[in-house]
Amino acid sequence: xxRSDVQLMLDVKAGDEQSFTxxxxxxxxxxxxxxxxxxxxxxxxxxxxxxxFLRVYRAREDYVPSAKFTTWLFRIATNLxxxxxxxxxxxxxxxxxxxxxxxxxxxxxxxxLDVAEQHPNIEQHLVEETRRKMIRHAIxxxxxxxxxxxxxxxxxxxxxGEISKILGCSESxxxxxxxxxxxxxxxxxxxxxxQHGK
Amino acid sequence: MENKIMAFVDGRLKEGERLxxxxxxxxxATCQLRVNEFRSVxxxxxxxxxxxxxxxxxxxxxARVAAEPVKQSWWAWFAPSPRVAFAASxxxxxTVWIGSRKPENxxxxxxxxxxxxxxxxxxxxxxxxxxxxxxELPPPVLADEAIDTNQNQQM
Numbered sequence: 587x588x589r590s591d592v593q594l595m596l597d598v599k600a601g602d603e604q605s606f607t608x609x610x611x612x613x614x615x616x617x618x619x620x621x622x623x624x625x626x627x628x629x630x631x632x633x634x635x636x637x638x639f640l641r642v643y644r645a646r647e648d649y650v651p652s653a654k655f656t657t658w659l660f661r662i663a664t665n666l667x668x669x670x671x672x673x674x675x676x677x678x679x680x681x682x683x684x685x686x687x688x689x690x691x692x693x694x695x696x697x698x699l700d701v702a703e704q705h706p707n708i709e710q711h712l713v714e715e716t717r718r719k720m721i722r723h724a725i726x727x728x729x730x731x732x733x734x735x736x737x738x739x740x741x742x743x744x745x746x747g748e749i750s751k752i753l754g755c756s757e758s759x760x761x762x763x764x765x766x767x768x769x770x771x772x773x774x775x776x777x778x779x780x781q782h783g784k
Numbered sequence: 785m786e787n788k789i790m791a792f793v794d795g796r797l798k799e800g801e802r803l804x805x806x807x808x809x810x811x812x813a814t815c816q817l818r819v820n821e822f823r824s825v826x827x828x829x830x831x832x833x834x835x836x837x838x839x840x841x842x843x844x845x846x847a848r849v850a851a852e853p854v855k856q857s858w859w860a861w862f863a864p865s866p867r868v869a870f871a872a873s874x875x876x877x878x879t880v881w882i883g884s885r886k887p888e889n890x891x892x893x894x895x896x897x898x899x900x901x902x903x904x905x906x907x908x909x910x911x912x913x914x915x916x917x918x919x920e921l922p923p924p925v926l927a928d929e930a931i932d933t934n935q936n937q938q939m
Contacts, residue, residue: 614837639845740829761787771825782824
C-alpha cells in the first residue's frame with residue numbers, strides 16, 4: 587500500500603532519503619506543469635521546481651503535519667512563482683519596446699519542423715495549435731493571483747479550502763477571484779466558447 | 785450568486801444548494817448562459833498539453849540536496865562518536881580489570897610476624913656493628929687527615 591504524503595514526509599524527517607525520492611517522483615510533474623503555466627518558461631519552471639523540492643528538504647526537520655502536504659508544497663511553489671513573475675515583469679520593462687517579436691516563438695510552444703510528416707492533416711494541426719495558443723495567452727493575461735487560483739483549481743484539482751490557504755485568502759474571496767478569472771477567460775476565449783457551445 | 789455559480793460548475797455545492805441553484809437556473813436565462821460558458825471555458829482548459837520533466841531533472845534535484853550542508857543539532861555535540869565511545873569503554877574495562885586483580889606479593893600473617901621479630905634485632909646497635917657487609921667498607925677518613933691531603937694537592 588502506497589504511503590501517504592504526510593507519512594513520506596515524516597519518514598524524510600526521520601532521515602529516510604528514499605522517501606524524499608518518492609515524493610519527488612509523485613509531485614515533479616504536477617509542480618513543473620503548474621510552474622510552467624505560471625512563468626511561461628520551461629527552464630525557469632524546472633529551476634523553480636528544484637527550488638521547491640530543495641526547500642521541502644531543508645524544512646524536513648521542522649515539518650509538522652498540521653496541513654495537507656499538497657497545501658504546503660503548492661504554497662511554496664506559488665510564492666516562488668509569484669515572485670518570479672514579478673521579477674520577470676520588471677526585467678521585461680527594461681527591454682526595448684522596439685525589440686522584434688517572433689510570432690509563435692514563445693518558449694514552450696512545441697514546434698516541429700516536419701509538421702506535415704507527423705500530421706497528415708496539417709490544417710487540422712494548425713487549427714489545434716491556434717486554439718492552444720489562444721488558451722495559453724488567455725491564461726497568461728490573467729493577473730498573477732487569478733492565474734494561480736485557476737491553475738490550482740483546474741489542473742491540480744485542489745479544493746477551495748486548500749487553495750485559499752495557499753493563496754492566503756478566505757474561501758469567499760477565492761470564489762470571487764475564480765469567478766472574475768473565469769469571466770476574463772470567457773471574454774478572451776469568446777470565439778472558442780461560442781464554438782464549444784454549439 | 786457569483787460565488788455559487790463556480791461551485792455549481794465544479795459540482796461542489798451541497799445537495800440543498802444545488803437544488804436551489806437548479807431551480808434558479810430554470811428561470812434565469814442570464815445565469816444559465818453563464819453556467820454554460822463557464823463549462824465551456826473549463827473544457828477548453830483541458831486542451832492544453834502537459835509537459836514532461838526533463839531527463840536531468842531528478843539528477844539536478846538530488847545534486848542540490850547532496851550539496852546541502854549537514855545540519856548538526858546542538859545536542860549532537862554531546863553525543864560521543866563511536867570511536868570515542870569504544871575507546872572510553874576499553875579504558876573503563878581496563879580500569880576495572882586492574883582494580884580487581886589480587887596483588888601477587890602480599891605478605892602472609894607469618895611473614896609479618898617474622899618481620900616484627902626482626903625489627904628489634906635491626907634496631908640493636910651492636911648487631912649493626914657486627915653486621916658482616918658493613919665490615920667490608922673502607923675505614924672512615926679522619927678530619928685532620930683530610931685537611932693535610934687538600935693542602936698537599938694545592939702545593
